[in-house]
Amino acid sequence: MTGRTLHLNLFVYPGGHHEAAWRYHASAPERVLDLSYYVELARAAEAARFDAVFLADGPSLADDIAYATRFRLEPLTLLSALAASTERIGLVGTASTTYSEPYNLARQLAGLDHVSRGRAGWNIVTTGAPGAAHNFGLDAHPTHADRYARADEFLDVVTALWDSWEDDAVVGDRTTGQYADTSRIHRIDHVGPSFSVRGPLNTPRTPQGRPVYVQAGTSEDGRAFAARWADAVFAAHQSFDEAQAYYADVRRRAAAEGRDPDHVLVLPGISPYLGSTEAEAKALQRELDELTQPAYSIDLLHRLVGVLVTEAELDEPFPLERVADRGDEAESSRFRLVRDLAERERLTSRQLLHRLAGARGHLLVAGTPEQVADLVETWFRRGAADGFNIMPPYLTGGFTDFAEQVVPILQARGLFRREYTGTTLREHYGLPRPASQFAARRLSASR
Amino acid sequence: MTGRTLHLNLFVYPGGHHEAAWRYHASAPERVLDLSYYVELARAAEAARFDAVFLADGPSLADDIAYATRFRLEPLTLLSALAASTERIGLVGTASTTYSEPYNLARQLAGLDHVSRGRAGWNIVTTGAPGAAHNFGLDAHPTHADRYARADEFLDVVTALWDSWEDDAVVGDRTTGQYADTSRIHRIDHVGPSFSVRGPLNTPRTPQGRPVYVQAGTSEDGRAFAARWADAVFAAHQSFDEAQAYYADVRRRAAAEGRDPDHVLVLPGISPYLGSTEAEAKALQRELDELTQPAYSIDLLHRLVGVLVTEAELDEPFPLERVADRGDEAESSRFRLVRDLAERERLTSRQLLHRLAGARGHLLVAGTPEQVADLVETWFRRGAADGFNIMPPYLTGGFTDFAEQVVPILQARGLFRREYTGTTLREHYGLPRPASQFAARRLSASR
Ligand SMILES: Cc1cc2nc3c(=O)[nH]c(=O)nc-3n(C[C@H](O)[C@H](O)[C@H](O)COP(=O)(O)O)c2cc1C
Ligand SMILES: Cc1cc2nc3c(=O)[nH]c(=O)nc-3n(C[C@H](O)[C@H](O)[C@H](O)COP(=O)(O)O)c2cc1C
Numbered sequence: 001m002t003g004r005t006l007h008l009n010l011f012v013y014p015g016g017h018h019e020a021a022w023r024y025h026a027s028a029p030e031r032v033l034d035l036s037y038y039v040e041l042a043r044a045a046e047a048a049r050f051d052a053v054f055l056a057d058g059p060s061l062a063d064d065i066a067y068a069t070r071f072r073l074e075p076l077t078l079l080s081a082l083a084a085s086t087e088r089i090g091l092v093g094t095a096s097t098t099y100s101e102p103y104n105l106a107r108q109l110a111g112l113d114h115v116s117r118g119r120a121g122w123n124i125v126t127t128g129a130p131g132a133a134h135n136f137g138l139d140a141h142p143t144h145a146d147r148y149a150r151a152d153e154f155l156d157v158v159t160a161l162w163d164s165w166e167d168d169a170v171v172g173d174r175t176t177g178q179y180a181d182t183s184r185i186h187r188i189d190h191v192g193p194s195f196s197v198r199g200p201l202n203t204p205r206t207p208q209g210r211p212v213y214v215q216a217g218t219s220e221d222g223r224a225f226a227a228r229w230a231d232a233v234f235a236a237h238q239s240f241d242e243a244q245a246y247y248a249d250v251r252r253r254a255a256a257e258g259r260d261p262d263h264v265l266v267l268p269g270i271s272p273y274l275g276s277t278e279a280e281a282k283a284l285q286r287e288l289d290e291l292t293q294p295a296y297s298i299d300l301l302h303r304l305v306g307v308l309v310t311e312a313e314l315d316e317p318f319p320l321e322r323v324a325d326r327g328d329e330a331e332s333s334r335f336r337l338v339r340d341l342a343e344r345e346r347l348t349s350r351q352l353l354h355r356l357a358g359a360r361g362h363l364l365v366a367g368t369p370e371q372v373a374d375l376v377e378t379w380f381r382r383g384a385a386d387g388f389n390i391m392p393p394y395l396t397g398g399f400t401d402f403a404e405q406v407v408p409i410l411q412a413r414g415l416f417r418r419e420y421t422g423t424t425l426r427e428h429y430g431l432p433r434p435a436s437q438f439a440a441r442r443l444s445a446s447r
Numbered sequence: 448m449t450g451r452t453l454h455l456n457l458f459v460y461p462g463g464h465h466e467a468a469w470r471y472h473a474s475a476p477e478r479v480l481d482l483s484y485y486v487e488l489a490r491a492a493e494a495a496r497f498d499a500v501f502l503a504d505g506p507s508l509a510d511d512i513a514y515a516t517r518f519r520l521e522p523l524t525l526l527s528a529l530a531a532s533t534e535r536i537g538l539v540g541t542a543s544t545t546y547s548e549p550y551n552l553a554r555q556l557a558g559l560d561h562v563s564r565g566r567a568g569w570n571i572v573t574t575g576a577p578g579a580a581h582n583f584g585l586d587a588h589p590t591h592a593d594r595y596a597r598a599d600e601f602l603d604v605v606t607a608l609w610d611s612w613e614d615d616a617v618v619g620d621r622t623t624g625q626y627a628d629t630s631r632i633h634r635i636d637h638v639g640p641s642f643s644v645r646g647p648l649n650t651p652r653t654p655q656g657r658p659v660y661v662q663a664g665t666s667e668d669g670r671a672f673a674a675r676w677a678d679a680v681f682a683a684h685q686s687f688d689e690a691q692a693y694y695a696d697v698r699r700r701a702a703a704e705g706r707d708p709d710h711v712l713v714l715p716g717i718s719p720y721l722g723s724t725e726a727e728a729k730a731l732q733r734e735l736d737e738l739t740q741p742a743y744s745i746d747l748l749h750r751l752v753g754v755l756v757t758e759a760e761l762d763e764p765f766p767l768e769r770v771a772d773r774g775d776e777a778e779s780s781r782f783r784l785v786r787d788l789a790e791r792e793r794l795t796s797r798q799l800l801h802r803l804a805g806a807r808g809h810l811l812v813a814g815t816p817e818q819v820a821d822l823v824e825t826w827f828r829r830g831a832a833d834g835f836n837i838m839p840p841y842l843t844g845g846f847t848d849f850a851e852q853v854v855p856i857l858q859a860r861g862l863f864r865r866e867y868t869g870t871t872l873r874e875h876y877g878l879p880r881p882a883s884q885f886a887a888r889r890l891s892a893s894r
Contacts, residue, residue, distance in 0.1 A: 058649070065629065072650060108523070
């Protein structure tokens with residue numbers, strides 16, 4: 001395989017991405033708290049030569065736990081357990097810059113990169129759910145702008161911490177008794193509006209130097225942040241045109257920051273419903289949609305766009321005119337996505353809810369393995385994606401079907417790897433390993 | 448085996464507990480960043496039917512990294528990886544109440560308890576090293592009293608979070624579509640001087656209900672804290688009499704808190720040097736001591752008791768009169784331990800340094816396997832210990848020797864298990880599983 005390679009992540013959501021997945025007869029809700037379930041999925045993704053498994057997160061409990069498997073297992077402990085159960089696959093976990101301490105999070109991600117020998121990725125979020133604030137002593141969720149300002153400073157801090165040990169700081173000379181060369185371990189002395197952190201980190205530099213930085217913001221602030229920091233961006237798009245425009249925008253912005261646009265991968269989410277015929281695939285989708293509970297979806301829609309529809313209104317056109325003014329949150333990409341979708345396709349409320357039920361706004365594709373592979377290939381070849389975050393509607397079958405039926409087609413078409421060529425996530429993604437900023441500074445000073 | 452059972456933990460320190468361990472020819476400093484090293488140790492401890500592996504921690508880098516393997520791998524990620532690599536052994540990790548957010552730490556420990564199916568333990572520390580403050584935006588380390596006050600409130604918060612889901616909150620009824628019974632998931636609504644946390648936790652109740660609480664403070668505040676919260680206490684003693692007095696004190700205090708004293712295990716640290724003769728064991732100890740570096744030990748002593756001796760003074764009696772007044776830190780147990788040791792045994796500075804080099808103040812025993820087993824048995828039978836934290840001077844041989852030579856003697860004497868009888872750490876330690884405080888309240892309200 002030469003030239004560009006497609007990248008694929010498995011986005012694992014406890015029961016599957018469809019909100020009613022856990023009610024589907026072939027899902028396994030009784031296993032969602034058991035490590036063996038996640039090990040099985042990660043190994044299946046590794047056997048299919050996926051780049052990574054990905055776990056979302058938020059530090060609060062969703063109200064709709066009454067209706068769905070919406071608890072959260074802390075991603076970095078779960079991924080560390082998966083690190084010990086797999087060999088090659090990347091391990092991307094979400095953690096919040098709004099509700100974490102940079103020194104602690106830097107240590108945990110360094111720990112994951114060490115135990116996995118270089119397979120750690122960090123999905124950087126500022127946290128969407130406002131309720132998290134109350135678990136951290138705050139009266140209110142900081143504004144969107146404040147969250148991104150803190151996120152930027154957070155990245156300055158943790159990047160410096162991960163760089164604070166140069167690669168060759170550990171000497172380990174038994175004879176002289178020198179374990180580390182402290183001239184290659186640096187305080188970071190960061191003092192800023194949100195953080196004062198002296199450093200250095202208390203862990204030697206990790207196999208990848210830093211975890212791979214992933215980001216999923218699509219607001220103006222989110223895109224600017226991604227252009228500065230992200231190695232890969234996850235996106236939610238409902239149409240090819242939108243995806244293509246986003247793809248071009250991300251690359252343009254990365255170039256404007258002086259970065260190589262090929263080092264910012266764009267990986268939209270896609271939720272595949274597979275069948276041996278298109279009709280069979282659509283029947284699967286319908287079957288899952290019919291298991292949804294109006295109370296759940298009405299609540300989700302309310303949170304996303306501030307409109308509370310009643311059950312009696314479900315089959316009427318979605319009342320766009322009631323979309324609430326969300327203040328600074330109007331910038332939120334999920335908000336825009338839902339509004340635009342309802343507007344463009346003139347959906348009833350129930351139709352809109354089903355579109356969201358599938359994968360909370362991500363693209364749904366129902367078809368034969370060839371049809372799904374065609375979509376993947378088109379987006380990949382025509383400048384809309386470097387790969388995809390695969391979001392199986394239910395688990396584990398919704399993923400193993402993709403792995404067994406779609407992946408071989410992508411391999412046969414020369415789009416996707418048959419074997420891993422590297423050992424780290426950075427290598428899977430085709431990204432260079434960053435040099436420590438302190439090593440670079442020391443070298444340029446000594447010239 | 449009937450009656451009381453001895454409990455044994457393996458306290459893993461990267462190169463081994465002797466400060467010069469990494470220089471010893473049979474140690475493996477080149478492996479200390481590699482997961483396989485820790486997996487090998489945890490599996491060896493499990494094969495020997497140990498109760499747990501234990502990892503210490505502190506969120507800052509020790510200055511003496513120049514001389515020894517004094518970095519820190521973040522314990523909860525490392526233990527999660529070990530959870531996936533072992534079946535039965537308990538996994539006890541240290542985390543600080545001074546430098547963590549309770550919601551985040553509660554999630555990580557819940558994650559560890561889930562992925563290990565009930566083997567998580569938490570060594571609760573307020574953090575000894577003052578330098579940590581600078582990594583968390585503070586000008587100075589909070590005082591000893593403030594740290595323990597925060598620790599108490601921290602325990603109120605995380606205990607309530609772990610209790611916030613009752614055991615039967617997850618219903619998972621596919622037919623009705625009810626995933627969780629929200630009347631069994633509780634906000635905690637904690638508002639206190641250090642924390643305001645609404646809850647609930649976003650993770651279902653864990654196999655053990657809560658992780659096992661371990662604590663190692665021996666100051667007045669530390670003992671009071673242990674009496675309230677600890678399921679097990681780790682201690683550092685230099686003599687049997689001291690250990691016996693401490694043992695009685697812990698039990699008395701637990702009883703005064705209305706607790707069953709048998710549910711607070713006392714597990715002192717012990718660093719065993721083994722040989723086929725006593726002389727051989729002492730030669731091993733001498734060999735390691737001779738690898739120590741005065742600069743390292745002088746620095747350690749300075750940090751512990753505030754006395755900076757010069758290399759020229761090393762063979763003179765330790766200058767007790769120069770022991771500095773440490774203000775509130777005078778309460779620190781490690782400080783008292785060092786001062787008392789120097790006073791009681793009238794050591795030279797070099798002798799004192801060697802005593803500390805072995806295991807930073809913990810008991811050193813050099814002898815044959817029978818001699819070490821005798822000491823273990825005496826302390827266990829004569830009311831000085833319920834078991835031990837085994838601190839091998841070097842790794843991995845310093846541990847495998849203990850497992851192969853001492854453990855069989857303890858088993859033959861009927862002191863130690865030959866097989867695990869339970870699957871959780873709580874069961875290994877003979878502790879009951881706690882009920883959720885919210886379940887208890889709901890039940891008593893409905894009576
Ligand atoms: C694939 C994907 C995964 C995401 N995962 C999370 C997550 O785990 N936690 C979270 O708080 N937000 C998550 N988000 C939301 C984004 O981080 C971001 O907040 C959202 O897209 C709004 O963008 P904006 O903040 O730039 O407006 C995710 C978004 C996408 C597209
Ligand atoms: C076996 C053992 C392990 C300990 N591990 C840690 C540790 O990992 N991190 C830490 O900050 N303190 C650790 N300590 C120190 C204690 O938590 C405590 O701070 C110290 O014994 C002083 O007690 P005091 O705070 O009650 O004065 C340990 C102590 C012992 C005996």
